[in-house]
Amino acid sequence: MSERRSLFDLDEFAPYKRMWRERQRVLATRQAYYDGSMYRSVRDRMTQAVPWVAPRLYRGVKALYLPLARAVDVDMGLIPGGWRLPEDAPGAWHEGMARVLGWSGWMRAGLLYVFYGAVQGVAGLKIVDLRERKRVALLPLNPMKFMVVRPDPFSAPTMALIVETRTGADGKRYEYGEVITTTEIRTFRDGEPQGYGGRPAVYPNRQGQVPVVETLHKNDGSALGEATFSTVIPLLNEVNSLASYLSDVIKKHTEPQWAVFGAEASNLEKDGGNVWFFPQGAEVKPIVPEIDIEGVLGFVKEISEQVKGGLPELAFDELKGKERVATATVELQLMELVLKIRACRPNYDHGLAEALRMAARAAASMGLDDQAVASLDDEGLALDGERAVIPLGPEAKLDLEMKRLAVETQAMALQAGEGTA
Secondary structure (H helix, E strand, C coil), X not given: CCCCXXXXXXXXXXXXXXXXXXXXXXXXXXXXXHHCXXXXXXHHHHCCXXXXXXXXXXXXXXXXXXXXXXXXXXXXXXXXXXCCCCCXXXXXXXXXXXXXXXXXXXXXXXXXXXXXXXXXXXXXXXXXXXXHHCEEEEEXXXXXXXXXXXXXXXXXXXXXXXEEEEECCCCCEEEEEEEEECCEEEEEECCEECCCCCCCCEEXXXXXXXXXXXXXXXXXXXXXXECCCHHHHHHHHHHHHHHHHHHHHHHHCCCCEEEEECCCCCCCCCCCCCCCCCCCCCEEEEECCCCCHHHHHHHHHHHHHHHXXXXXXXXXXXXXXXXXXXXXXXXXXXXXXXXXXXXXXXXHHHHHHHHHHHHHHHHHHCCCCCHHHHCCCCCCCCCCCCCCCCCCCHHHHHHHHHHHHHHHHHHHHHHHHHHHC
């Protein structure tokens, strides 16, 4: 029986093996913090399929405080902003973009695009040409299942690798590998060439481009960027370690060890049917550790507040319980969140615009006669960078409109006054 192999065991792709493993290590760690599995026991971590180095944590640490999912949910709600083009953009762009996003099921796919980026710091889009249906679609890619190769940071990718574990019809798991260049597409099974879906193992790439776009959530200059919660991870480790340790100490000493002073040594078993007899003058005391529980809890609370402060998405808590809050007050209290979204949103907008341009080129390679889609192949294509971050409710919109009308009325009154002077 031949030993199972991987795409990276082949000499051609061996140079990328180290890069792939480091990518897996970093992204698996971020995913583990998001879902809380980082705080499993050391034994559990050692048996995971993807090895990664965990920080030094209290052995019994538990996921007692996990605000990260809430931050990701807020990012998913605010970063898209409707994915709108500027109002003065050509009508063909609006029509073409609506068509491609409709073909892609973007109402759902767009949220997944942001989810991957917020959790793992990097996201991807694959341009899929559905030739038999005469459509082009944008497919979000799990960053743990793909990697692009480019000669330098300013050049377009020359190759994309898609590697994932699948289950075959026989119930056995295998590694699916796909290698895309500008000229051809190759597919593999456990490192061996294998065709899928009636296609051969090697076939021409009719798009003439590597149809994968990679987007960073927050560009910090590194290859994988930052997840939305990267900066609070050290504090999160501290608060969960300390809280877990305190919880274990309290549970351990719920039934303390008892000691009898002034009597001969004996084994005493705690049982409602037992009667203990001690010499006169003997004293029974529980042995419990002297722990400043209130002090420790105060420290845990202080650290958790720092974690919360590092996640501006959680600032919505400050607005809860307030029946009416002025629009200006909301914007002021959420300014840090607004600034964070405005720092991340351009990365997603740029990735989507590039994917739309590539979709237009893919449509042209298919011979799809759609002028609106074709118009998207324009370097000037960009989303509206000024669209609102915090959506306004009906009352806020009415308030702003009334203020605008008041200003216009005052201006007209001043002009009338100057005309009669």
